[in-house]
Each structure stands twice: as C-alpha cells, then as structure tokens.
Amino acid sequence: EPEVTQTPSHQVTQMGQEVILRCVPISNHLYFYWYRQILGQKVEFLVSFYNNEISEKSEIFDDQFSVERPDGSNFTLKIRSTKLEDSAMYFCASSLAGGPYEQYFGPGTRLTVT
Amino acid sequence: AQSVTQLDSHVSVSEGTPVLLRCNYSSSYSPSLFWYVQHPNKGLQLLLKYTSAATLVKGINGFEAEFKKSETSFHLTKPSAHMSDAAEYFCVVTYSGAGSYQLTFGKGTKLSVIP
Numbered sequence: 001e002p003e004v005t006q007t008p009s010h011q012v013t014q015m016g017q018e019v020i021l022r023c024v025p026i027s028n029h030l031y032f033y034w035y036r037q038i039l040g041q042k043v044e045f046l047v048s049f050y051n052n053e054i055s056e057k058s059e060i061f062d063d064q065f066s067v068e069r070p071d072g073s074n075f076t077l078k079i080r081s082t083k084l085e086d087s088a089m090y091f092c093a094s095s096l097a098g099g100p101y102e103q104y105f106g107p108g109t110r111l112t113v114t
Numbered sequence: 115a116q117s118v119t120q121l122d123s124h125v126s127v128s129e130g131t132p133v134l135l136r137c138n139y140s141s142s143y144s145p146s147l148f149w150y151v152q153h154p155n156k157g158l159q160l161l162l163k164y165t166s167a168a169t170l171v172k173g174i175n176g177f178e179a180e181f182k183k184s185e186t187s188f189h190l191t192k193p194s195a196h197m198s199d200a201a202e203y204f205c206v207v208t209y210s211g212a213g214s215y216q217l218t219f220g221k222g223t224k225l226s227v228i229p
Contacts, residue, residue: 044219045217093158102163
C-alpha cells in the first residue's frame, strides 16, 4: 500500500540554524500539507500546497518557513533560522484532491532545537 | 472558525469491553469529520470518515462512528476492545465548500486497554 515517507525521523539542530525536512508524498496525490505537533499540544496546520504554490497557510507559517516541491517526488519544509519554540513533531500529508478528502500522513520528523 | 473538542484526554477499558471516545465539533458550514489513530512512534492513520453520506460510518478494525447533527457529535465506538487498540485517537474536522482544506484536530484521547 502506498504511503507517505519522511526523512529524517529525528533532527537535532542549534538555534539559528536552517533545517530542511523532507517528505515523499503518495505518487498520484496532488495536494500536500505540513502539520506540526508541539509536545503535549494539538496537531496544528501549517501550510497546504497545490500546483506548485501555497494554497493556504496558517498564522504559524511566517517568513521563517518555506515549502518547495523541488522535483516530481519530494516536498520539503524549510525553517530558515530555527527557534527553541520550533521544537515539535512535523507531519507531512498528501491527498488525492482538495476539499473534504482524507489526507494521508507520514510518520513525522521530530525536530529538536537546542 | 472550526473546532473539535474531545471530551476525554484518557480512556481506560478492559480487553473485550466496549470503547467509546467522545467528540463534539463546532458547526459553521457542512463539516467533514474524521477519526485518526496514532500508535506509539507511528504516523497518523485514518480510521474512518464522514462526508455527508450515511450518518453511521464504519471504519477499519471494527470501529464505527455516528454523526449526530442535533448534538454536534461524532463519537467513536467499538463493541469489543483489543490490546492492539491501545493508541491515541484524534477527532478531526474540515469544512467542504469553505475553500479551506486544512484539517483541525482535537487534542486527542489516549486509549489504554487493560488485559
């Protein structure tokens, strides 16, 4: 069964450093998403991406964040200058279509900022 | 704004007994509702979804949920708990027709199954 994959599973970085989290969505899906979950808190929406552009973003997704689909398979989330409060589990998801369709999630990348 | 409230942060049941995980949602447009499950160190797996068809929705692993508009509820049930059901469960809402595809998650309910 096709699945969303994410690398790395755990990333440790120092405050102020740039990090890139990588995701490979399900191959025939057209919509891609990033969510995050700070320890002990809700899963929060960050951004959705379709047709090579951001279709929606939350207040969390400020200028420090960017997303890219550099080729036909990868979908990346870049944090330009990490802060302590960026420490969280980051989930990538994809869906076949937009709207009320199920999103399929990857296993997550745990980001620890020291 | 859309939101979901999961009424219990932790539910503990004995193996073989029924499971009830409660969820209420806020209603703006026509909601689509999902239950996802997260096993330790695993990703989020879709259990079932409601998208304005039948109000009683059957999912994987014997779970089902009933959409009750009058009560704005979407509770998850299973007749008989299995040890492998121990996990965290998330009630999730999105709204069709609102031009937004983001999922809004509840805080989660951790289900423990006692042998």
